[in-house]
Amino acid sequence: MKQKSTARNTPPASPSLSPAPSPPPSPPAQHPPDNGDPQALWIFGYGSLVWRPDFAYSDSLVGFVRGYSRRFWQGDTFHRGSDKMPGRVVTLLEDREGCTWGVAYQVRGEQVSEALKYLNVREAVLGGYDTKEVTFYPQDTPDQPLKALAYVATPQNPGYLGPAPEEAIATQILACRGFSGHNLEYLLRLADFMQLCGPQAQDEHLAAIVDAVGTMLPCFCPTEQALALV
Numbered sequence: 001m002k003q004k005s006t007a008r009n010t011p012p013a014s015p016s017l018s019p020a021p022s023p024p025p026s027p028p029a030q031h032p033p034d035n036g037d038p039q040a041l042w043i044f045g046y047g048s049l050v051w052r053p054d055f056a057y058s059d060s061l062v063g064f065v066r067g068y069s070r071r072f073w074q075g076d077t078f079h080r081g082s083d084k085m086p087g088r089v090v091t092l093l094e095d096r097e098g099c100t101w102g103v104a105y106q107v108r109g110e111q112v113s114e115a116l117k118y119l120n121v122r123e124a125v126l127g128g129y130d131t132k133e134v135t136f137y138p139q140d141t142p143d144q145p146l147k148a149l150a151y152v153a154t155p156q157n158p159g160y161l162g163p164a165p166e167e168a169i170a171t172q173i174l175a176c177r178g179f180s181g182h183n184l185e186y187l188l189r190l191a192d193f194m195q196l197c198g199p200q201a202q203d204e205h206l207a208a209i210v211d212a213v214g215t216m217l218p219c220f221c222p223t224e225q226a227l228a229l230v
């Protein structure tokens, strides 16, 4: 995944971004939508896919989608929770003012069917996500947007939990774990990614949950036990 210098959180109305602070950015790599390969496909990740795609890909870009906000409103009874104690993972909420940062992965040739087969099980069958086409803006070339496939959990899926106070979401995350690990790891790895995107790529919902976890964690268990959770 190409980590780049900081960029604005809310993308500018005009595509041209003011030059990043030092070091001056290298000329943006050109990423034609399919690198000449009509089979090529871009897949946008904004949750666990930003740190654990677990499928083969040919290229990756950090960037954002407009018109969506990320929310911990999807229940998870497999990867980060159980039937008795569902964890919370993210989905995209349609939001005209929203901007969600993540990673777009380009799959080409045989990678396309392999990735879609794998993600269908991980996201759709096990996670309750549907696919949706989004427009992805690479951080360094927002004037060259790409069409990408995103996995979105809609309110109609049985695992959907919907809105809750960030403190309640934090409590649920602290209490849950599943086959892929503790729900706290999921939250903190996503927060780490957002740090890498740069200080202006804020996600207030995510930050509020991380803050709530930080406040509650000492009450749950001493630090060394908390570190053993992830």
Ligand SMILES: N[C@@H](CCC(=O)N[C@@H](CS)C(=O)NCC(=O)O)C(=O)O
Pocket (backbone or CB within 6 Å): 044, 045, 046, 047, 048, 049, 050, 052, 075, 076, 079, 080, 089, 090, 091, 122, 123, 126, 127, 128, 129, 150, 151, 152, 180, 186
């Ligand atoms: N579709 C989102 C969210 C994906 C997500 O977090 N899905 C869960 C399924 S419920 C998952 O794959 N979890 C794997 C893990 O937690 O390591 C993305 O693009 O990252």
